[in-house]
Amino acid sequence: MPGLLLPFTRAVTYTRWLHLLVGAIVPFVCAMIYPGLSSPSPADWLLIAAVPVPLGLGAAMAPSVRRAEGLQARLMLFSGPHARVRSEEDPGVSVAPSASWSDRARTGAWLVLRLEAGLAVALLTGQLMALSLSLAGAAAGDPGVGDLLLDVSGTGWAYALPAPVPVLVLLGVAAGAGALMARAARRLLGPSAKERLAELEERTERLLERNRIARELHDSLGHALTLAVVQAGAARAAADPEFTGRALETIEEAGRAALEDLERVLVVLREPARPAAARPALDEADRLLESARSSGARVDAEVTGPLELVPGPVSREGYRMLQEALTNVLRHAGPVPVGVRIAVEEARLRLEVRNPLAPTAPVTGAGGGGLRGIRERAALLGGEARAGRDGGQWLLRVDLPLR
Structure with missing residues (x-):
């Protein structure tokens, strides 16, 4: 009733x-x-x-x-x-x-x-x-x-x-x-069908933007925090004032870069109509390599081809993929020898990051959010990212089309 x-x-x-x-x-x-x-x-x-x-x-x-x-x-x-x-x-x-x-x-x-x-x-x-x-x-x-x-x-x-x-x-x-x-x-x-399609496209764009921002924060802040943890642990173990000073300088630089990335993302969230500040690209890869070296990793880098000719979206996404790859190495394998290869060929960009697997370390990136983010970035650009064991090493290889 x-x-x-x-x-x-x-x-x-x-x-x-x-x-x-x-x-x-x-x-x-x-x-x-x-x-x-x-x-x-x-x-x-x-x-x-x-x-x-x-x-x-x-x-x-x-x-x-x-x-x-x-x-x-x-x-x-x-x-x-x-x-x-x-x-x-x-x-x-x-x-x-x-x-x-x-x-x-x-x-x-x-x-x-x-x-x-x-x-x-x-x-x-x-x-x-x-x-x-x-x-x-x-x-x-x-x-x-x-x-x-x-x-x-x-x-x-x-x-x-x-x-x-x-x-x-x-x-x-x-x-x-x-x-x-x-x-x-x-x-x-x-x-109407046209309005539903437009609404679906708008919703998809919002979801893609949210995922992109999540990846940006994950890569940038994750890299900075990993460097800070590795540097702080190494400085404590070394008990050397000179090494401690260099470690603090590296932590400061990584934290400043992370704050810049965070501020850029927050500006996009607060003011969607305002253009975002420029994101780092592959021509700034030396900064990533030096950060990894300052954390104790022995980085052997090989760069072939003109990086300045790489299209902006590919270059910026390639920078984030390299950043996440080095972060994974430091997080899971520690300060080990790392081989980095960046090759700009006629129609593609190839990134390779290779490092030995520590005997007691888990298989790096087997199903974590970092490797998943790299694969998503590569797929959005029409490329492919593969990672897995290669003998006694872990190899991450990314192929991105330049057109």
Whole structure:
């Protein structure tokens, strides 16, 4: 029983009812002009229902009408954040202007439905409310209401018992008709295929941007923290003031670079319209190599080909991949000999990072977030990243197309 009464306690039931009644204004205004509202016959009511149809179809040709109807439907047919009983469900109603003839046709069908349904509900509302008042008047001794489909004859207190029934029936009809109109709004005013595709593309772009920012923070901060941990541990083990000074200098430089990267990412998050600051590229790879060397790793680097000819996106992503690869070496294998090869060939860029596996160390990057990020970066550029054992060493190889 409480479930049956729930629609009567929700504000959206009455806003939907009002939405339906507003749709009856145009038919009634047309009826005042012709054929008039003085004792109309059934044929007159059919004419009253038909006259506004061309007006609705004509109005639907204006692109802004779809936006106006969508806004009204969202406000009055669905529970908003202000409602006592809230709904987290997306209304699925577009508020964009008509962009095609299909949009105009659906808007026209919606306007005709709104006019006809509104007229029917308005007539039913008048009849049932009048019937309830007539029953109450009959209980008091004078029905006092004429022109009803169901005339009340006689008087007596017994008429007070059925007096609330028409009102309850009306509320049930209003709740049901409102729910049907909400479903119709989703179908007729819902996003078109083009709008759904644009929304999907926008959502995909947001997700890609979030993933890119997550990778940036992971690579930059992870590299800086790994260097700081390795340098601090080495300085404590060496107990040499000169080495400790160099370690602190390296930690300071890595921390400053990480703060610059963090500030650049935060600027992008706070002000999406503002262009991001330049990101480091492969021509700054010496900074990464020196950071690894200062952490105790013996880095043997080989660079072939003109790095300045590498396209910007490829160069910047290559820098991050090399940074993550060196971070993985320091994190999992420690200060070991590392072979780095950067080769710019005719149509591709190849990165190789090779290091010996420590006897007690786990297989580096077998399924961690760092290697997954490298693979994602490579895939977005149309390239490929592979990592695995190569004899007694761990080899990471990245191939990126330059076009």
